[in-house]
Amino acid sequence: MFLTDLWYFGALSTQVKTGAPIHVQIAGQPVLIGRDNTGKVFALRDICPHRAMPLSRGRQIEAEDGQTQIECAYHGWRFGVDGVCTAIPSLNEDQKEAMTRGKIRTRRFAADEAQGLIRIYFAQDETAAPLMAAPRLDHVGDSTPGLSVSMMFDCPLDHAIIGLMDPAHIAYIHRQWWWRTAKSIHNKEKKFGPLERGFSMLPHVPSSNSFLYKLLGSKPQTEIRFELPGLRTEYVLVGGRQVTGFTAVTPVDDEHTKITIALYWDHPLLNVIPNFLLRNAITTFAGQDRDAVEAQQEGLKYDPRLMLIHDADVQAMWYFKLKKEWAEARAKGRAFVNPVKPATLRWRS
Template sequence: MGDSAPVLPSEVSTAAAGDDAAGAPAAPRGLWYLAMPGTRLKRGTAVHRTLLDEPVLIGRDNAGAVFAMRDICPHRAMPLSAGRFDGETVTCAYHGWQFGTDGVCRNIPSLVEEYRKTIRLDRIGTRSYPCREAQHLIWVYMGDDREAADQDLPAPPEIPARGRPGIAETLDLECHFDDAVIGLIDPAHGAYVHRNWWWRSSKTLTEKAKRYAPSELGFTMVRHAPSANSRIIRMLRGEKTVEISFRLPGVRVEHMTLGDRHTYVGVTAMTPVSEYRTAMHHVMYWSHPLMTLAKPIAIPVTRNFLNQDRTAMNRQREGRRKSDAAMLLPDADTPAKWYMALKKELAAARAEGRDFRNPVPETVLRWRS
């Protein structure tokens, strides 16, 4: 990588995606990551996922509880996902070693009785990860400190009474985690990436001024009336308000009120798979019966929308092979700047063993979109 440094005006800064020199790894460890929507995991099944380059087996036991363990057999490295899970025990496909959902070995079939007395199975196992389900979302804690896992739960979104998501989609992006997260909080791409008759076009750019405040491990665009330049929003009746929050590692929650009775919540979370692969999860909850009626239309519309983001990010990845360009202009790129600052501060606070000090100021950002 490495362009020759461009000449930049003083109000423009740069931050290369994945720039570890800033002291912050691309995807911070010691945080909860959204592994998958819970609606995609039936009782008595287990699936493979790669999270932060680690192979993880995620399952749901017969009682409905979720678990996560390293997807590698400690005997001779067979992926456990190649074996069987009966709702209680994972059986390796190679020599049939069995593991509980806590990752601890329960049985080694090849052992004769004499050795069973001396070999302690409870000392053998594959690593288990803290794993929780909240609001039908499965989170895995990617860190080494189990106590931190107890303290630092992901903020589950506030969701309408019915609780279950109406739509849950996961897309694979071929892009760096930082580019994916920056794309998620970028306010200026809508009119170019999402050009649809039912959404908006680039001919209707208007000036926006939005108030922001620091919030847990991130920032929040404080509650306001949603922008009137998208046709879908204009179609819904009643007074609307929206609040959009972002928190590390890469979770965006949009909370909209529709009139005084109804709520919509959209959660979009980026989860790093490997260096240039990122999973984008998008989950939508609502209480409005009209939105349930519109679901057959909403599903393809949502997929189309998410695919536009994927196409943009995958194309950007092509450019990334040749360039680490990352100019940050006021104010549309300020959320990206904050994201880099949040990661840097998290790394510094941990290295110095002190509390996290949110670097985001309370401010108004202005841009045209």
């Protein structure tokens, strides 16, 4: 089951234009993400409560009172951005009142937009307000991504997440001259600490086996954070400049996971690298992860026992512990206690 009472990544701001709502699927739920006529984003369960037509097949209109509404394509029922049905065209005057007085509604999700990212809150109890404010990226201010890449992985969420955080695969799956070579494997030692709902590979000078880091200039500082439900952020700070890679790993359903990578920077080097080269590099990298987890699905069909081995897999173990603790804390309505303790992990990669 997917975790609730958390903010999930919904879409990039650029994907949602006023008047043109989009359909996405998050954690097994169909979601319509729209932008009202003031520019504010909203999110509704993308199913008409009348006869299940996806509301995103309908059209967005501006009612006489200026309010934004979604009109279902099938029988023209209308819904406000709060999900409440405001009109049923097939009713005559004396049938109208009782039917439409706020009783019919589709679910509304809390939606948030900042830094070019739209986030959607999945509440266990749909009437409850979010437990926490929507997350924000550090260091990027109000800027929006200079580049983004989305990709579907045909695998369940957990394998996609573990595949992205696991350090031992890098020299194998991502072996390429501009990143790692077989000879570049060496001993690593990294310090980790807990975050509110995750953990951080604490700021450090990154491994000298990354050719790309060398290009950024002297002594870049890197921090890699992981937070529930599947948000990985890599901050690189160098000479007062930043390069930030945000990766949202979003469950679509039990067998599909969407990866969205958004890159922010104010480092001049990235302005001179042509956009298509950066995009190719990110697409190649993420495509290697996708190919690995999709091939892994072949083996998983036989339901083998899996191993998590020593320090290189401790982050994966933490992920499972975080998930379990979050689910338990929410089920019991108690405070979440982060199971991650500060640690130094050592591996070769």
